[in-house]
Amino acid sequence: MEFYEITPTLENYWRGIILFGKNSASYKFALGKSLIDLAGSQNDLIKIEDLAVPYSKYLCGHIEIADKQGNSDGEFLRTCRKYNLNEVSHEELISKAIRLGFGDVLKAFHNVPSGEVPVKFFIEEGRGVKKGIRITDNFLNLFADVDRHDLYEETESRWRLVETAWELNVSRNLIAVSASRDGDELYANNRGRRINITSSRPALNGYQKGSCFYCYGTIEITAGSKELADVDHFLPHTLMVNNIVGNLDGVWNLVLACQCCNSKKSSKLPAIKFLERIHRRNEYLITSHHPLRETLIRQTGNNEQARVAYLQDSYNKAKEVLIHTWEPDPKGPETF
Known part of the structure; x- marks a missing residue:
């Protein structure tokens, strides 16, 4: 709840839904992406048959990437596989989506571990063939003010992380997500095989609420954007030479920074106040669910006290080498 209570904006309520929900299947992600697609619609009532088209498209597309899309299977997902194999028509796919594809996802969409978020982006209407959703003013206001592309990329990245755990079909406690040396990509290792998952930018941006880690200025994550975020090592990568701090390429040490802050920080050590922020x-x-949760716990400690100690010890070791610290002037209010 703290995530959206600190800055209770519509954007952060949406992120709370996508990032912190407990997902036993991928339907919430498909629904989220479908809603973003329909954000420009002039009609506030969306019929279930219209929603079924993008919803089915996204599920079929992801099944081609990772066949397993949840802890259990169902007739609709089996139909999606048949569609990918040209064994059923598009009309049959949409018909099955209307009858079986939505299940409880419409009711559960707004759920987070603490219950429902206090705003709703749509409400269900009708039954059977007349079933649909009516988008609310919250939804209209959200996508009037926010670049939908970043929320779209964050949803896609979250989906890729979750489905990777299902697809590898091993205990989530054994899955380790690693970052490439430049920090731009996240990947998992499975029996010696490196599996690329997603870009670091959309995977991390939601948890930073679209703000630079250091100055809280606005950042973007879509390729080609003028304000494209840089992936920065909080404790500088130069410490690798001294082998002072281990696993600097770990997810725990990666943050998104605006280009200005990343350039000025360079190989300097962030001021001590940022240690609480990265924690x-x-x-x-960690409050989010696998596989980033297990990766961070493995990297930094099994409980919060241990993780605080790990960060403080790493910072102290870095300070002995780098000595001088750096901090920018804030460009926006504190958001996390």
Whole structure:
């Protein structure tokens, strides 16, 4: 709840739904992406048959990437596989989606571990063939003010992380997510095989609420954007030479920074006040669910006290080498 209570904006309520929900299947992600697609619609009532088209498209597309899309299977997902194999028509796919594809996802969409978020982006209407959803003013206001592309990329990235755990079909406690040396990509290792998952930017951006880690200025994550965020090592990568701090390429040490802050920080050590901020950001990731949760716990400690000690010890070791610290002037209010 702290995630959206600190800054209770519509954007952060949406992120809370996507990032912190307990997912036994991927339907929430498909619904989220479908809603974003329909954000420009002039009609506030969306019929279930219209919603079924993008919803089915996204599920079929992801099944081609990772066949397993949940802890259990169902007739609709089996139909999606048949569609991918050209064994059923598009009309049959949509018909099955209307009858069986939505299940409880419409009712459960707004759920987070503490209950429902206090705003709703749509309400269900009708039954059977007349079933649909009516989008609310919250939904209209959200997508009037926010670049939908970043929320779209964050939803896609979250989906890729979750489905990777299902697809590898091993205990989530054994899955380790690693970052490439430049920090741009996240990947998992499975029996010696490296599996690329997603870009670091959309995977981390939601937990930073679209803000630079250091100055709280606005950042973007879509390729080609003028304000494209840089992936920065909180404790500088130069410490690798001294082998002072281990696992600097770990997710725990990656943050998104605006280009200005990343350039000025360079190889400097962030001021001590940022240590609490990166701890809070990492706890958001841990409050989220596999596989980033297990990765961070493995990297930094089994409980919050141990994780605080790990960060403080790493910072102290870095301070002995780098000595001088850096911090920018804030460009926006504190958001996390």
